[in-house]
Amino acid sequence: MPPADQAKGASARSKRADAVRNQRTLLDAAAEVFVTSGVDAPIRLIAARAGVGLGTLYRHFPTRADLVTAVYRHQIDACAEAGPRLLAERDSPFDALGAWVELFTDFLVTKHGLADALRSDSDRFAALHTHFIDRLTPVCAGLLDAAVAAGEIRPGTGSYELMRGIGNLCAGRDDDPRYDPRRLIELLLKGLRLP
Amino acid sequence: MPPADQAKGASARSKRADAVRNQRTLLDAAAEVFVTSGVDAPIRLIAARAGVGLGTLYRHFPTRADLVTAVYRHQIDACAEAGPRLLAERDSPFDALGAWVELFTDFLVTKHGLADALRSDSDRFAALHTHFIDRLTPVCAGLLDAAVAAGEIRPGTGSYELMRGIGNLCAGRDDDPRYDPRRLIELLLKGLRLP
Amino acid sequence: MPPADQAKGASARSKRADAVRNQRTLLDAAAEVFVTSGVDAPIRLIAARAGVGLGTLYRHFPTRADLVTAVYRHQIDACAEAGPRLLAERDSPFDALGAWVELFTDFLVTKHGLADALRSDSDRFAALHTHFIDRLTPVCAGLLDAAVAAGEIRPGTGSYELMRGIGNLCAGRDDDPRYDPRRLIELLLKGLRLP
Amino acid sequence: MPPADQAKGASARSKRADAVRNQRTLLDAAAEVFVTSGVDAPIRLIAARAGVGLGTLYRHFPTRADLVTAVYRHQIDACAEAGPRLLAERDSPFDALGAWVELFTDFLVTKHGLADALRSDSDRFAALHTHFIDRLTPVCAGLLDAAVAAGEIRPGTGSYELMRGIGNLCAGRDDDPRYDPRRLIELLLKGLRLP
DNA sequence: GATGAATGAGGGTTCATTCAT
DNA sequence: GATGAATGAACCCTCATTCAT
Numbered sequence A, B, C, D: 001m002p003p004a005d006q007a008k009g010a011s012a013r014s015k016r017a018d019a020v021r022n023q024r025t026l027l028d029a030a031a032e033v034f035v036t037s038g039v040d041a042p043i044r045l046i047a048a049r050a051g052v053g054l055g056t057l058y059r060h061f062p063t064r065a066d067l068v069t070a071v072y073r074h075q076i077d078a079c080a081e082a083g084p085r086l087l088a089e090r091d092s093p094f095d096a097l098g099a100w101v102e103l104f105t106d107f108l109v110t111k112h113g114l115a116d117a118l119r120s121d122s123d124r125f126a127a128l129h130t131h132f133i134d135r136l137t138p139v140c141a142g143l144l145d146a147a148v149a150a151g152e153i154r155p156g157t158g159s160y161e162l163m164r165g166i167g168n169l170c171a172g173r174d175d176d177p178r179y180d181p182r183r184l185i186e187l188l189l190k191g192l193r194l195p
Numbered sequence E: 001g002a003t004g005a006a007t008g009a010g011g012g013t014t015c016a017t018t019c020a021t
Numbered sequence F: 001g002a003t004g005a006a007t008g009a010a011c012c013c014t015c016a017t018t019c020a021t
Helices: A004-037 A043-050 A056-059 A064-089 A093-110 A113-119 A123-149 A159-170 A181-192 B004-037 B041-050 B053-058 B064-089 B093-110 B113-119 B123-149 B161-169 B181-193 C004-037 C043-050 C056-060 C064-091 C094-108 C113-119 C123-149 C159-170 C181-192 D002-037 D044-050 D053-061 D064-089 D093-110 D113-119 D122-147 D160-169 D179-194
Strands: none
Touching: A004 A043, A004 A056, A004 A064, A004 A113, A043 A056, A043 A113, A056 A113, A064 A093, A064 A113, A064 A123, A093 A113, A093 A123, A093 A159, A093 A181, A113 A123, A113 A159, A123 A159, A159 A181, A159 B161, A159 B181, A181 B161, B004 B041, B004 B053, B004 B064, B004 B113, B041 B053, B041 C004, B053 B093, B064 B093, B064 B113, B064 B123, B093 B113, B093 B123, B093 B181, B113 B123, B113 B161, B123 B161, B123 D122, B161 B181, C004 C043, C004 C056, C004 C064, C004 C113, C064 C094, C064 C113, C064 C123, C094 C113, C094 C123, C094 C159, C094 C181, C113 C123, C113 C159, C123 D179, C159 D160, C159 D179, C181 D160, C181 D179, D002 D044, D002 D053, D002 D064, D002 D113, D064 D093, D064 D113, D064 D122, D093 D113, D093 D122, D093 D160, D093 D179, D113 D122, D113 D160, D122 D160, D160 D179
């Protein structure tokens, strides 16, 4: 006979574990669906893909923005944390900027539903947009400022502009071999570079 | 009793005049609505704005893509025709390319619903996309090739890629002062330029 | 060959006739459904009962309140017009009041969904409530005032209070032989009467 | 190791105490919620307000009617017991009837969600309705009969009819100064009175 | 040809009720 | 016993598209 406390604890924990697993399942399903059908995909589709009821989805993510934000939060955070680290590790601020842009691009290209969500004019994604901007703009600005201070790039390009530009370049279906956002982004950086 | 022929002819001609006027009205209405509500605006809205019935709109433009294409065909054509002319007029191919890109950008920025339509993954706009590409890609390619041949820009950037990149940069709401697609497009060209 | 004008007119009229018939059908269906399922009955039910599509119902009556109002407007108007007429016809103001109350009661009892709608606290029926009050309160007030002036009833009871009281008494299912709103309303008038 | 019996007993007893407390909490919460959101308030709201789980609520009150009945049982009982007492205390049966009606009215007005519940045509409240009727109708009938026997009121009004009438008059939102159910109920009694 | 009424699929959201923990 | 996560039926509403007039 196990101590009551332990049993209770286990029960409580396992309960949470179930919900957590569901949340995880939902996030995975949403990520997949976002890729194939965009972030405006029918809620029902996501629930079905996750194999849960509609209500379950609503319980975990009351609004669509909540879901989208949750889907991408990890990566947003990882991206934000990489900025200062790269600045410290790399030989030059421009190097760091390049590496960060690459990271950012990878993020957008692989989870490119995000790029679409960010461009959505609807207010539904205002919160996501805000989170995104609040979290990453300062990081990008730090890299840009350092590169400007080091005389490596020309001034005049804001972090919001650069990020949104990169985001835009990454948007849309990416199955056309004639279009590679990375090549254009590289040109963008080349255009920024001072001799 | 008037000659049948004459009556028929008159009727046919006046019908045609009516139909043409209707088509014109619809195109104008659609252009306006696209600007304010995007190319995904409800069909009824356009019909209402034009003051015609829904059926009339469908008769003239069976699919949404037909309508969008028609709305922008004039400008697409103008853009296409400008390519060779600029190449002849300007001092250098790169100059001509720059001027053409500016023209293209103006087109997309002012009728920016178009940029969104072009990116739309839905098949609904496949026809528009195709027309757009078929008409403009060769023009842009001519300019790029000339600039490469003149040693002004580095090779490796295709016309489709450049155009879609510019299109992407122009997409989305444009009321944010922090984001100016023209600045980024300028950087893109700078990145393309050889010293 | 009929004159064009006439043909056009006939066409326009017959078109309208169709729509009018549908509207009529919808009103009848709604009235029936309101009786059996209350004014909060599912919209689909009403559309189905009328044998039309959902969209048709929405076209004719964009909001539920529009539908409810339309269903009862005729009777409301008839009731409003009866007030002054009764005052002129009957021997005494109290007589007229009694007759009008009877009319009003008949209206509520037969279409008793209305009584429920009027009591609904939701804002959805604010418009109906307002129409109802605006239209009938003055009529009832005229009758009450006349009876007071004639010394037939005691003062102190407002028209809104009386009407809402009668409405309340008429509310609810009426298949219980133990409850007859008319008897209570008669008592109410008796209570109002001065010796 | 403590005797098993004792432990079991203690546990069982504490469980019962717990359950009783929970029931009490639920009743209070429900009463509050009924006032603000009506007796049709979402079940979750009540559980949340009580700070217990949904399952707990369902365990104690399997149907909504059970809950509503329980919430009002005390007052229903008090009302039932007041009848004979008033008949004994007051000078005349009519006096007693008036006092009882006042009591009954106070009950309905203060807990006015009840009046709505009683009118609800749904079967959900059949049980409540029944309990309500079974308990109070005889009491009211006793008062009416006594008043009739004393020659104070005219015969012909049943206790069910009177009670339901009063209930109806008390229903609906009560924040409109133009409508006071007590005034109408007073008229009703006046109408009942014999000279 | 033009009209716009009708259709109904499609997507969003709430909430009563069940049941695993 | 208590918990609250999960379920899904039931509503609501919009709009692309068809077709009778």
